[in-house]
Amino acid sequence: VKVAILGVGLIGGSIGLAARRRAGxxxxxxxxxxxxxxxxxxxxxxDEQASDIGAAVAGAQxxxxxxxxxxLAESVRQALALAGADCVVSDVGSTKLALQxxxxxxxxxxxxxxxxxxxxGVENAREDLFEGATxxxxxxxxxxxxxYGRIExxxxxxxxxxxxxxxxxxxRLMASVSHxxxxxxxxxxxxxxxxxxxxxxxxxxxxxxxxTIRVAGANTAVWTDIYLANRDALIExxxxxxxxxxxxxxxxxxxxxxxxAAWNERARAARKQLLGGDTPSADAAP
Amino acid sequence: VKVAILGVGLIGGSIGLAARRRAGxxxxxxxxxxxxxxxxxxxxxxDEQASDIGAAVAGAQxxxxxxxxxxLAESVRQALALAGADCVVSDVGSTKLALQxxxxxxxxxxxxxxxxxxxxGVENAREDLFEGATxxxxxxxxxxxxxYGRIExxxxxxxxxxxxxxxxxxxRLMASVSHxxxxxxxxxxxxxxxxxxxxxxxxxxxxxxxxTIRVAGANTAVWTDIYLANRDALIExxxxxxxxxxxxxxxxxxxxxxxxAAWNERARAARKQLLGGDTPSADAAP
Numbered sequence: 001v002k003v004a005i006l007g008v009g010l011i012g013g014s015i016g017l018a019a020r021r022r023a024g025x026x027x028x029x030x031x032x033x034x035x036x037x038x039x040x041x042x043x044x045x046x047d048e049q050a051s052d053i054g055a056a057v058a059g060a061q062x063x064x065x066x067x068x069x070x071x072l073a074e075s076v077r078q079a080l081a082l083a084g085a086d087c088v089v090s091d092v093g094s095t096k097l098a099l100q101x102x103x104x105x106x107x108x109x110x111x112x113x114x115x116x117x118x119x120x121g122v123e124n125a126r127e128d129l130f131e132g133a134t135x136x137x138x139x140x141x142x143x144x145x146x147x148y149g150r151i152e153x154x155x156x157x158x159x160x161x162x163x164x165x166x167x168x169x170x171x172r173l174m175a176s177v178s179h180x181x182x183x184x185x186x187x188x189x190x191x192x193x194x195x196x197x198x199x200x201x202x203x204x205x206x207x208x209x210x211x212t213i214r215v216a217g218a219n220t221a222v223w224t225d226i227y228l229a230n231r232d233a234l235i236e237x238x239x240x241x242x243x244x245x246x247x248x249x250x251x252x253x254x255x256x257x258x259x260x261a262a263w264n265e266r267a268r269a270a271r272k273q274l275l276g277g278d279t280p281s282a283d284a285a286p
Numbered sequence: 287v288k289v290a291i292l293g294v295g296l297i298g299g300s301i302g303l304a305a306r307r308r309a310g311x312x313x314x315x316x317x318x319x320x321x322x323x324x325x326x327x328x329x330x331x332x333d334e335q336a337s338d339i340g341a342a343v344a345g346a347q348x349x350x351x352x353x354x355x356x357x358l359a360e361s362v363r364q365a366l367a368l369a370g371a372d373c374v375v376s377d378v379g380s381t382k383l384a385l386q387x388x389x390x391x392x393x394x395x396x397x398x399x400x401x402x403x404x405x406x407g408v409e410n411a412r413e414d415l416f417e418g419a420t421x422x423x424x425x426x427x428x429x430x431x432x433x434y435g436r437i438e439x440x441x442x443x444x445x446x447x448x449x450x451x452x453x454x455x456x457x458r459l460m461a462s463v464s465h466x467x468x469x470x471x472x473x474x475x476x477x478x479x480x481x482x483x484x485x486x487x488x489x490x491x492x493x494x495x496x497x498t499i500r501v502a503g504a505n506t507a508v509w510t511d512i513y514l515a516n517r518d519a520l521i522e523x524x525x526x527x528x529x530x531x532x533x534x535x536x537x538x539x540x541x542x543x544x545x546x547a548a549w550n551e552r553a554r555a556a557r558k559q560l561l562g563g564d565t566p567s568a569d570a571a572p
Contacts, residue, residue: 169487177492178494181499183534189557196560201455212497220554224546241531245470252513264472270502275500
C-alpha cells in the first residue's frame, strides 16, 4: 500500500514513521520545504520524496494532508484533483467545517488526531505519537464507506482510536475543549502580567497560575488561523464562558456563599468526570 | 526562641519542621483536632502540644496562625489577646485585608507564603516547602518594625524570600494571579464537560485542556471562604477577564486577523515575562 503525506512536520512525519513500521506501507512525502523531506528520509519517516503533490499522490491508496490549517484546504483540493478514483484523502486539521468544499467528494474523510508534542517539526516525529490517542473522523453522507473503512483501519494500525463524529459537532466540541482553553490562558496571562506591573511587584508565579497559563501565546500564525477557521463555534463558546463568569460574579456581588459552593461543586464533579480523581489543594493550602 | 503554630496542617507543620531544624526554635503547636498535633509530634514538626491557644502562645516570641481562611481572623484575634507584648503574630492566609481588625495592633504582621503541595495535611509537611518561595508580608503603618524584622528573619531561615507589600495591593494581586486562575478553571471544566455531553461524545482530554483545568474544583469550603474574603478585588478581576473575552470575541465577530494576532502576541510576550521561554506547540501541531 502506498501512503502519501502532504506536509512533513511533527504530525506528518509521525504518520510516516508509524505507517512504514506498523502498517508496512510505502510512504511518499511532499513538503514545500525540501529540507523537511530530507530530514524525514534520514529518519525513516518516508521512503521517497515527491517534487509536487501530483507525484506524491500518484498511485497512492491513502493521502494524509498534514499542512498547517491555513494551507490545508488548498492541499486537500489539489490532492483530490490529482489522486486516483480509489484513493482515500484525509487531513489532520483541528477544524473540520473549514474543509466543507472537499466534503462532497466521496473520497474525502476529514480527520483530526488529538495528539501533539511540546516541540514541532519532523525532527521530533515519533512512531508512537498516536498510541492510544483519539483520532476524530468526520465522514459526510456522500463519503464512500469502503474508503472510510480503509482510513479507519490505517489509523488503528498507527495506534490511535478512530472516533466518528459529525463535522459540525466536532468543531463545536473543539471550540469548548481545545480552542477556549487557549483563549482563557491568553486572557489570564495578560491580566496577570498587568497586575504585577500595576501593583509594582516582581512577578512570582505560583503553581495554579503556572498550569493555567502554560498554553498561552501559542504560535500566532497557526492559532490565528485556527480561531478564524472555527469562528462561529468559538464565538458561541466565548459567550458561554462570559456567561459563566457573569454568574459567578453575580454570586460574589450577592456574597452568596451557597451559590459559590454549588458552583464550585459542579466544577469539582466535572473535573472528576474529565480527569478522574479529586483536585489537589495547590495554592489552597492555607 | 519559642515559636507557636496555631493550626497544624501542611503549612503549619512545614513551618514547624523548618523552624525546629533550620532556626533552632522550640515549637509549640495547637490544633482543634488533637490528632493533627499527635502526628506533628511524631514527625518532629513540633516539640510540644498545647491544649489551647493561650498555652501555645505563652512565652512565645513568634506566632504563626495557620488555620483555614474561615477560622483565621478568630485565631489571630485570640493570639493577639493572649500573647505577650514582645511577641510578633503573623498568619499565612491568602487574603490580607480580611484581617483588618488585627492590623492596628503593632505586634501583627500579615503574611502569605506562595507555597503549597498537591496533598494537604500535616502528614505531608516538608522542611523544604518554603525553599525559594516568595513569602508576602503586609505590615501596617502601626506595625512595630523590630517585630517585623524578627518575623522577616525567621521566614528567611525557613528558606523563603520575604517580600513586603501593602495588604490591599496584595489582595488585588492575588485576585488576578491566584484566585482568577481557579475561577477560569472552574468555568472551563464545567463548559467542557457540558460540551462532551451535548455532542454525545465520550470525554477525551487533550494536553491543553488537562493543564488548564487542573486546579478546577478545589476544596469547596476553603475556596468559598477565599472568594468571599477577597470579594471586592475578585469582582474587579472577573470584570477584567470578561472585558478581555469580549474584546477577543469582538475581533472574531469582525474576522479581524490582525487584531487576533496582536492579541495573541501580547499573551505570548506576557507568558515569556512570567514563565520565560516560548510556548510549546501543545495541541497546535496540525
